Structures are given as structure tokens and as C-alpha cells.
Amino acid sequence: MWGSSRSPGDTPHEGLIGSDARTRWGSVRWRVVALVGLVLLLIVVLLGGWAYFAAPEGGGLRGTVWKHQKGNTTITLEFSRLGYIVGSPVIKFTTAEGSATGEGSVTYTVLDGKTMSLADGAQLTIDSITSEKLVLSGGLWKFDKTEFTRQK
Numbered sequence: 001m002w003g004s005s006r007s008p009g010d011t012p013h014e015g016l017i018g019s020d021a022r023t024r025w026g027s028v029r030w031r032v033v034a035l036v037g038l039v040l041l042l043i044v045v046l047l048g049g050w051a052y053f054a055a056p057e058g059g060g061l062r063g064t065v066w067k068h069q070k071g072n073t074t075i076t077l078e079f080s081r082l083g084y085i086v087g088s089p090v091i092k093f094t095t096a097e098g099s100a101t102g103e104g105s106v107t108y109t110v111l112d113g114k115t116m117s118l119a120d121g122a123q124l125t126i127d128s129i130t131s132e133k134l135v136l137s138g139g140l141w142k143f144d145k146t147e148f149t150r151q152k
Contacts, residue, residue, distance in 0.1 A: 066148035073097045
């Protein structure tokens with residue numbers, strides 16, 4: 001009488017035909033794809049954060065800035081990472097002597113609690129370290145028990 005494609009005993013969903021069924025399944029498929037994508041993104045973020053915090057500290061120096069000043073000479077050392085999340089540990093340095101300034105960076109490897117090997121093969125020795133003072137010898141700068149103070 002009304003031209004319906006379902007028989008009197010069918011439930012409403014059994015009568016779906018053609019584009020209605022495809023639209024419904026397509027919507028579900030995109031939801032599953034979006035959910036899987038969000039889960040993968042969450043896993044990557046969590047693993048990246050874990051890798052950043054689990055990376056070796058570099059002798060407790062990572063994230064610190066130290067400054068040496070004597071006369072008109074100033075040397076600033078910043079211990080950080082080369083790379084946003086996980087990268088090689090690096091010493092960024094700036095020097096100022098009168099009006100002459102210089103800056104650069106060099107990667108390093110911690111050999112033991114008192115020695116670091118710089119990328120150029122030089123060794124930097126930590127003679128002593130406290131929460132406020134750092135005394136270094138050697139390295140690119142040919143330090144001889146040079147005392148640095150921690151910057152806030």
C-alpha cells in the first residue's frame with residue numbers, strides 16, 4: 001500500500017538499503033580511525049616524555065647555567081640538550097672580553113662523575129661542584145681550576 005521495502009515483521013534497521021547503510025558504516029569507520037589516531041598520538045607523547053626524563057642527567061648539570069667573571073672577562077656555560085625531547089647533551093658557551101664576544105656549543109659525553117669528553121676530543125674535568133659553585137679544569141677553554149657561580 002505505501003510501497004515500503006520492509007516486511008511487517010522487520011525491525012527498522014533491517015529495512016535500510018543502499019546509501020543509508022553505507023553512510024552509517026562510513027561514519028563508524030571514521031570514528032574508529034580517529035580514535036586509533038588519538039591513541040597512537042597519546043602513546044608517542046607519553047614515550048617522548050618518558051625518554052626525556054629517563055635520559056642520563058649528564059652529571060646533574062643538565063638545565064643549569066654557570067657564570068665566571070674576572071676583570072673584564074665573562075664566560076657563561078649552559079648545560080642543555082641538542083634536540084627538543086631527546087638529544088645529545090651540549091654545552092652552550094658565550095665569552096666576553098671587553099668588547100670582543102664569542103659564542104658556540106659543543107656536545108659532550110659524561111665519562112664518570114668528574115670527567116666529560118667533549119666532541120673535539122678534549123676532556124673537561126669537574127674539580128668540584130656544589131649547588132652554587134662549579135670548578136672546572138681543561139676543555140676547549142684551557143681552564144685551570146676556574147670557578148663558576150650558578151645563575152638563577
